[in-house]
Amino acid sequence: MTSAGEAEASLAKYSELTRRAMEQFLPAGQPFEYLYELMRDYPGRGGKGIRPALLLASCEAFGGRASDAVATAVGLELLHNAFLIHDDIEDNSPIRRHRPTLHELHGTALALNAGDALAALALQPLRADAAMSPRLRERLVSEFVSVVRKTTEGQALDLGWRRDGVLDVAPMDYIALAGKKTCWYTTVAPLRMGAIIGSHGTAALRDISRFGFFLGLAFQVRDDLLDIDEQSAQGKSPLGDIREGKHTLLLIHLLLTANPAHRAWLVEFLADENLRTASDCARVLQLMDTYGSIEFAKSFGAEMVDAARGSFPGAFAAVPESEHLNFLRGLIDFMQLRRK
Amino acid sequence: MTSAGEAEASLAKYSELTRRAMEQFLPAGQPFEYLYELMRDYPGRGGKGIRPALLLASCEAFGGRASDAVATAVGLELLHNAFLIHDDIEDNSPIRRHRPTLHELHGTALALNAGDALAALALQPLRADAAMSPRLRERLVSEFVSVVRKTTEGQALDLGWRRDGVLDVAPMDYIALAGKKTCWYTTVAPLRMGAIIGSHGTAALRDISRFGFFLGLAFQVRDDLLDIDEQSAQGKSPLGDIREGKHTLLLIHLLLTANPAHRAWLVEFLADENLRTASDCARVLQLMDTYGSIEFAKSFGAEMVDAARGSFPGAFAAVPESEHLNFLRGLIDFMQLRRK
Numbered sequence: 001m002t003s004a005g006e007a008e009a010s011l012a013k014y015s016e017l018t019r020r021a022m023e024q025f026l027p028a029g030q031p032f033e034y035l036y037e038l039m040r041d042y043p044g045r046g047g048k049g050i051r052p053a054l055l056l057a058s059c060e061a062f063g064g065r066a067s068d069a070v071a072t073a074v075g076l077e078l079l080h081n082a083f084l085i086h087d088d089i090e091d092n093s094p095i096r097r098h099r100p101t102l103h104e105l106h107g108t109a110l111a112l113n114a115g116d117a118l119a120a121l122a123l124q125p126l127r128a129d130a131a132m133s134p135r136l137r138e139r140l141v142s143e144f145v146s147v148v149r150k151t152t153e154g155q156a157l158d159l160g161w162r163r164d165g166v167l168d169v170a171p172m173d174y175i176a177l178a179g180k181k182t183c184w185y186t187t188v189a190p191l192r193m194g195a196i197i198g199s200h201g202t203a204a205l206r207d208i209s210r211f212g213f214f215l216g217l218a219f220q221v222r223d224d225l226l227d228i229d230e231q232s233a234q235g236k237s238p239l240g241d242i243r244e245g246k247h248t249l250l251l252i253h254l255l256l257t258a259n260p261a262h263r264a265w266l267v268e269f270l271a272d273e274n275l276r277t278a279s280d281c282a283r284v285l286q287l288m289d290t291y292g293s294i295e296f297a298k299s300f301g302a303e304m305v306d307a308a309r310g311s312f313p314g315a316f317a318a319v320p321e322s323e324h325l326n327f328l329r330g331l332i333d334f335m336q337l338r339r340k
Numbered sequence: 341m342t343s344a345g346e347a348e349a350s351l352a353k354y355s356e357l358t359r360r361a362m363e364q365f366l367p368a369g370q371p372f373e374y375l376y377e378l379m380r381d382y383p384g385r386g387g388k389g390i391r392p393a394l395l396l397a398s399c400e401a402f403g404g405r406a407s408d409a410v411a412t413a414v415g416l417e418l419l420h421n422a423f424l425i426h427d428d429i430e431d432n433s434p435i436r437r438h439r440p441t442l443h444e445l446h447g448t449a450l451a452l453n454a455g456d457a458l459a460a461l462a463l464q465p466l467r468a469d470a471a472m473s474p475r476l477r478e479r480l481v482s483e484f485v486s487v488v489r490k491t492t493e494g495q496a497l498d499l500g501w502r503r504d505g506v507l508d509v510a511p512m513d514y515i516a517l518a519g520k521k522t523c524w525y526t527t528v529a530p531l532r533m534g535a536i537i538g539s540h541g542t543a544a545l546r547d548i549s550r551f552g553f554f555l556g557l558a559f560q561v562r563d564d565l566l567d568i569d570e571q572s573a574q575g576k577s578p579l580g581d582i583r584e585g586k587h588t589l590l591l592i593h594l595l596l597t598a599n600p601a602h603r604a605w606l607v608e609f610l611a612d613e614n615l616r617t618a619s620d621c622a623r624v625l626q627l628m629d630t631y632g633s634i635e636f637a638k639s640f641g642a643e644m645v646d647a648a649r650g651s652f653p654g655a656f657a658a659v660p661e662s663e664h665l666n667f668l669r670g671l672i673d674f675m676q677l678r679r680k
Contacts, residue, residue, distance in 0.1 A: 034500030035493055086456060090449035109430035109499045112452065113492050116426060119459070120488035127481070134474060141467070148460035152453050153375055159449045160374030 007334040010327050014056045015049025017066060018073045025074060025124055038106055038114035039121075042081040045097040048340065050219070051076055051190045054212075054331070058194025060324035061316060062203055069197045071125035071132070072140055076190060079122040079144070083151065083185070085115035090159055091244050092273070098235035132197075139196055147189045154181025162245050165271060169252050171300070175217065177247065182223075183216025191215075191315075203318065211315035214308035218335040221301035224248035226340070228285055228294070235340070239281040245270050249300055253293040254284070262287055301336060308332045347674040350667050354396045355389025357406060358413045365414060365464055378446055378454035379461075382421040385437040388680065390559070391416055391530045394552075394671070398534025400664035401656060402543055409537045411465035411472070412480055416530060419462040419484065423491065423525070425455035430499055431584050432613070438575035472537075479536055487529045494521025502585050505611060509592050511640070515557065517587065522563075523556025531555075531655075543658065551655035554648035558675040561641035564588035566680070568625055568634070575680070579621040585610050589640055593633040594624070602627055641676060648672045 022043060029036045052073040059069035087093070088101040089108055095101060103111035122144060126137055157177050161169065191212040195203035227241040227248065241248050258266060266287070269280055288294050309332050316325055362383060369376050392413040399409035427433070428441040429448055435441060443451035462484060466477055497517050501509065531552040535543035567581040567588065581588050598606060606627070609620055628634050649672050656665055 029493065031493065031497050031500060035496035086452055090452055107499075107503055108448075110496060110503065112426055112430055113495050113499060116459070117488065117492035117496075119456070120485060120492070123463075123481075124485065127478075138467075141463075145460060145464065148457065152457035152460070153369070153371065155453050156375035156450060156457075157371050159447075159453060160371060163447055163450065 004334055004337045007327070007330045010057075011049045011053045014053040014066070014073075015047070017056070017070060018049070018052035018077055019043070019046075021070045021125070022074045022077060025078065025121055025128075034106075034110055035114055035117060038102060038110060039118045041102055041105075042084055042096065043077065045099060047080075047097065048338070050331075051080060051186060054187060054190035054328070055194040057324045057327050058191045058208075059198035060194075061319050061322055061328060062195050062198025063319065064194075064198030068131070069194055071129035072193050072197060073190075074125040075122045075144065076147075076185070076193070078118055078125075079147065080185065082115045082119035082122070085111055085118065087155070089115075090155070091246075093236065093240060093244070095235065095237045095240070136197065136201055139201055140193060143189055143193050143196070147185045150180045150184040154179070154184070157181070158247060161247060165267075167255055167267060167270070169247055169255070171249065171252060174247065174249055174252050178217055178220040179213060182220045183213050186219055187216035188212035199318075207311065207314040207317070211308060211311040214304050214311055215332065215335060218301055218304040218308055218332070221249055221297055221304060222335055222338060224250055225294070225297055225301065226338075228288070239278075239285060242281045242284045243273075243276055245273060245276075249297045250288045250293040251284075253296045254288050254291050257291045257293070258287065262291075305332055305336050308335070344674055344677045347667070347670045350397075350670075351389045351393045354393040354406070354413075355387070357396070357410060358389070358392035358417055359383070359386075361410045361465070362414045362417060365418065365461055374446075374450055375454055375457060378442060378450060379458045381442055381445075382424055382436065383417065385439065387420075387437065388678070390671075391420060391526060394527060394530035394668070395534040397664045397667050398531045398548075399538035400534075401659050401662055401668060402535050402538025403659065404534075404538030408471070409534055411469035412533050412537060413530075414465040415462045415484065416487075416525070416533070418458055418465075419487065420525065422455045422459035422462070425451055425458065427495070429455075430495070431586075433576065433580060433584070435575065435577045435580070476537065476541055479541055480533055483529055483533050483536070487525045490520045490524035494519070494524070497521070498587060501587060505607075507595055507607060507610070509587055509595070511589065511592060514587065514589055514592050518557055518560040519553060522560045523553050526559055527556035528552035539658075547651065547654040547657070551648060551651040554644050554651055555672065555675060558641055558644040558648055558672070561589055561637055561644060562675055562678060564590055565634070565637055565641065566678075568628070579618075579625060582621045582624045583613075583616055585613060585616075589637045590628045590633040591624075593636045594628050594631055597631045597633070598627060602631075645672055645676050648675070 026040050026043060027036060055073045055076060056066045056069050060066055084096065085102050088096055089103050089112060093101050094104055102114065123141060126132065126140055154177055158181055188209050191208050192205050195205065195208050224241065227236070228239060228250065230238065237243065242251070255263065255266060266284070269276060269284065312329060312332065319325065366380050366383060367376060395413045395416065396406040396409050400406055424436065425442050428436055429443050429452060433441050434444055442454065463481060466472070466480055494517055498521055528549050531548050532545050535545065535548050564581065567576070568579060568590065570578065577583065595603065595606060606624070609616060609624065652669060652672065659665065
């Protein structure tokens with residue numbers, strides 16, 4: 001089993017490979033201060049590098065070279081960063097990766113526009129990759145379109161529920177939401193894309209998607225928990241999810257278990273984003289502790305990690321043992337251990 | 341020469357052809373009320389249909405059939421409607437085509453997300469068009485990427501100037517701005533794409549772009565003038581451009597010609613969007629009248645129409661006379677005559 005340190009070292013390696021290749025697709029055109037500088041901001045802030053690592057390692061596990069998949073990884077990173085810009089506007093988030101969000105720095109209008117320009121670049125690396133066959137490229141373009149479709153569907157559900165104050169949300173709804181909003185573009189699509197490239201389109205994708213789904217849920221639950229962890233190095237605002245009224249697993253559990261008085265207070269808290277104070281957010285956290293919501297999320301996360309571990313052999317049944325497979329296996333535990 | 345009525349009838353015909361073909365690319369998925377319903381809203385409101393008409397007629401003028409180009413026209417309309425959603429957020433516009441804008445109806449977050457989902461569909465019609473050769477499709481995808489690039493560059497300039505209160509803008513800057521922000525995706529790209537399809541990629545595009553550029557400038561100046569025209573059926577807020585502080589040709593002229601006292605008042609007016617009252621906007625309009633800014637814009641628009649007419653023969657030198665060419669020629673005058 002790979003240690004958290006080894007996993008992080010490999011993540012950094014794949015991330016660096018992708019970042020270098022991304023450089024040529026982030027032009028320094030005009031207007032620089034109103035557009036191209038903004039497009040380069042988030043990609044330059046770094047990140048966990050989970051998406052490129054899953055994509056490149058999956059390609060290698062299926063017999064390909066990392067260089068075969070790097071254009072696709074760059075495209076997915078460009079799309080990811082475009083999503084982040086728009087998500088931050090939609091969520092009204094102040095902080096991203098330890099710095100003010102793009103719309104805080106430049107205003108909503110210019111940030112939104114820069115996100116559009118960045119998203120439009122997502123297919124360029126694939127189109128420029130002369131070594132890739134047209135048939136494979138077409139399959140990958142379909143994967144990109146699916147990613148945007150699933151992600152915007154999940155995002156719509158999340159935003160719609162929050163806007164309308166939908167409170168009768170069960171853990172099953174959380175799974176459906178996170179499946180679309182997070183899993184698809186964070187874990188499922190990278191694993192699928194890597195497998196498609198590495199196997200020249202022959203890999204069976206159903207079991208890979210299944211593994212990616214559990215891995216992504218483990219990732220999302222960990223994300224929910226890091227939001228309330230003072231020690232985390234996430235680079236977002238502390239208790240940001242609570243302040244934004246996000247349907248985290250902790251909030252869902254709390255709404256289902258709180259006594260009528262506490263629930264009524266929570267409903268009022270959730271009714272208007274603009275009235276939520278820091279001490280209100282701290283009280284929500286305290287209630288989450290009191291009602292066992294934190295423990296519930298931890299144990300739910302552990303179950304997802306177990307499910308990911310259980311579905312791993314089926315996903316990679318067709319390929320031999322390798323260091324790449326071992327790295328992917330190590331990422332399962334890493335999902336639960338990561339500090340950012 | 342085609343009359344305005346005939347031009348409108350042909351516009352409606354091309355528009356209807358495109359709208360029917362667009363139906364299958366606007367799925368009724370879930371979540372409907374938070375996403376798919378929003379994606380269908382603007383396309384269902386109708387529009388002038390200038391883009392599909394230019395694209396389809398250009399294809400026909402170059403010897404193709406309208407059916408060869410309809411997938412591309414649908415893609416461009418999807419992209420156009422995605423732009424409109426995001427533009428309305430960026431400009432904080434309340435009205436679009438006689439109804440509240442999408443973000444007014446559903447909130448900024450859900451509208452922004454629906455725009456992303458719509459933009460991601462733009463290449464789907466092209467990809468589904470089995471009759472098109474891969475080589476031609478690749479050329480058209482490049483055109484789409486260029487469109488987004490030029491349009492976001494122009495939009496960035498416009499938004500950046502407004503945010504920073506940039507006032508030393510000359511008519512030449514206006515031409516550069518409108519060239520990117522409007523001409524490329526309203527006139528230049530449709531004409532180019534149609535010519536590429538109709539000629540199987542052999543058409544010389546430089547002179548077509550040149551014609552499209554003048555035609556687009558005539559369109560934009562007319563748009564600026566319709567904003568201040570009470571009788572217009574534009575379906576936006578009256579004096580919306582003035583309220584938003586847009587760098588219309590009228591405002592640029594006024595800033596260049598107003599006496600120091602009037603200019604100082606204008607500078608203050610432009611400094612804070614939130615303080616602009618209806619009577620302030622009416623006063624700006626009055627100043628535009630007093631200083632001849634309206635007349636200046638009308639005569640500038642007439643010059644662009646002349647330039648479009650002058651560049652028309654060169655653009656279509658390679659093709660014979662036809663009803664399609666005649667329709668395109670008629671659109672030159674239509675740009676100046678249109679009431680919406």
